[in-house]
Every structure is written in C-alpha cells, then in structure tokens.
Amino acid sequence: MNCCNEKPIIELYSGEKLCKSHFIEYFENKVLKTIRQFDLIDKKENLGVALSGGKDSLTVLYILNKLSKQNPKIKINAIAIDEGIQNYRDKTLEKAKDFCHKNNLELHIFSYKEEFGLKLDGMLKILNVKPCTICGIFRRYLLNKKSKDLKLTKLATGHNLDDECQSILMNQLKNNIQASARLGPKVGLVHDEKFVQRIKPLYLCTEKEVTTYAFVNGLLDEFNECPNVPQSFRAQVRDVLNDLENKFPGTKYSIVNSFLQTLPLLKQQFKDEVIKVCIKCSESSANDVCNACIYLEKLRKSIEVI
Numbered sequence: 001m002n003c004c005n006e007k008p009i010i011e012l013y014s015g016e017k018l019c020k021s022h023f024i025e026y027f028e029n030k031v032l033k034t035i036r037q038f039d040l041i042d043k044k045e046n047l048g049v050a051l052s053g054g055k056d057s058l059t060v061l062y063i064l065n066k067l068s069k070q071n072p073k074i075k076i077n078a079i080a081i082d083e084g085i086q087n088y089r090d091k092t093l094e095k096a097k098d099f100c101h102k103n104n105l106e107l108h109i110f111s112y113k114e115e116f117g118l119k120l121d122g123m124l125k126i127l128n129v130k131p132c133t134i135c136g137i138f139r140r141y142l143l144n145k146k147s148k149d150l151k152l153t154k155l156a157t158g159h160n161l162d163d164e165c166q167s168i169l170m171n172q173l174k175n176n177i178q179a180s181a182r183l184g185p186k187v188g189l190v191h192d193e194k195f196v197q198r199i200k201p202l203y204l205c206t207e208k209e210v211t212t213y214a215f216v217n218g219l220l221d222e223f224n225e226c227p228n229v230p231q232s233f234r235a236q237v238r239d240v241l242n243d244l245e246n247k248f249p250g251t252k253y254s255i256v257n258s259f260l261q262t263l264p265l266l267k268q269q270f271k272d273e274v275i276k277v278c279i280k281c282s283e284s285s286a287n288d289v290c291n292a293c294i295y296l297e298k299l300r301k302s303i304e305v306i
C-alpha cells in the first residue's frame, strides 16, 4: 500500500510504502512521540548528544538540534570519544566535526590517548581481551565523567530499536537479567548524581528507518563499520535477528514491545542496586574498584613487563 502518488523510498514492516516527505514526517513524529511517551526531555535541558559521526548519532543530533531551535531552553552539546581506531574513527570524526561546524554546534572531543595514555589499537596489542569489552568500558566511563564535567542534565545516544533488541537478547543468552533491567529508553535503575541520565530518542526506530532518514537528509554518504565488529558477540546476535526479521517481519518490534511490558517489573526488582564509588578514581562503580581502573592497571602492568 503506497502513501500517495509519489515514488516510495521505504517499505515499513507493516507493508506500507512511504515516499520521501511522508517518511520524514513519519520518522520525526515517531521520535517526538518517543520523547513524550517516555518523558525523555524536559522543557529546560543542558543536553549532551554522544556523537560518533555514524548515521545513528548524526540522526539523533540532527533531530534534537531541530527541536532545540523551537525551544531555546534546550541547549545542545555534542560529545565525541576518539577511541583511536585507525581507518574508522578518524573518518567518522571528520563527519562529526563537519556536521557540527555547518550547524554551529559545540563539539567536545575526548580521546583514549589523552585520557588513558594509549589508543584502543595500542591497548589491543598489549591486552588479550575482546575489543568491544574494553572499548565499551572506557567509552561509558569517559562519557559519564565528561558529561558531569560539562554539567549536562542528560546525555542522548543514537541507540535504535535494533540495538535494543540485540542487547535484550544478549542479556538473555548470558543470563544477565540485571543488565536488561538497566535498558529501556531511559537508561539505568537508580537516579544518582554520579550518573548523567542517558536517553535513547531513536528507541522505536529500526536500523533500516534510521539509515533511510540519515541518507535522505544527507547525513550519510558511505558506510563505515568498525573493523572490530566481526569479533563481537553483538554482531552474531545482530545477524540472527536480521535473519529472523527477514523471515518473520515484525520480530524486532515484538521483542522490544514485549520487553517494554516487563521492564517496569524488572526495574522494580532491581531498584535497590547499590552504586559504589571507585576507591581509585571516585567514579561510580559496581565494586570497590571500577572496571576502567581495573583495565588501566592491567595495561600499566603489561607495559612494565614489556
């Protein structure tokens, strides 16, 4: 079923085919509805947007920037983390800088090299660890720390429905339900000043929709994928889900929608989660020493041995 006489550019899982202008309207309405439904953004915010320069983060920044123009009490700050991944992050960061420059947005860039003394590429030569494990720990650490330094009220990320679906399934497969309790459009279990609230305005948008939106708005001209992706568990789960979605359209929506029905119960069950302070860096931690400090110590010892 076509939306109008214009040429369709996308077919939704419902079978509906939308032209460019109807798709843009559909997509932006969905993001605004998500923001309202889950109470993601207040009338006044000093909002951070985690920007990698990929399609998801550029899309969320593009839409929130539009929103802030209609509401001057919402200030937007872009934050990028340069992990130090050759031939990948250097390219996407150029896109991020270019976008912020053209849209007159402030961009704060923090690098692993400056903050931890080594690029991710260098860390992986020293430690025998899965790239995404250490990369994710350091990125979350820096984003939270720097968001507090910048006095951000919330931090928006580009996570979409496919990402959430993968996380839900990964946690099930690893029997880590407490991690699932931290998921959802508003991340986390407890409100704590040690954490800057992370929000996911693209929560109900599929990867296909985000890619299409980014493409028609000139936010995406080529696909860049981190060279470490094939080694990740997430990539395996992504492929399984894509296969299921092809065979049974609507699978991803079903997983996320049913998860949303159980999420309040999960959050209630784990509401007493205790957040400690790392004895080394004073950042939030599940244990006495945070994961970032544990890996930094391992790196330091390995360098000493070398």
Ligand code: SF4
Pocket: 083, 131, 132, 133, 135, 136, 226, 227, 228, 229, 232
């Ligand atoms: Fe880091 Fe893994 Fe993402 Fe690459 S795919 S940027 S290694 S978390």
Ligand code: ZN
Pocket: 278, 279, 280, 281, 282, 283, 289, 290, 291, 292, 293, 294
């Ligand atoms: Zn620490």
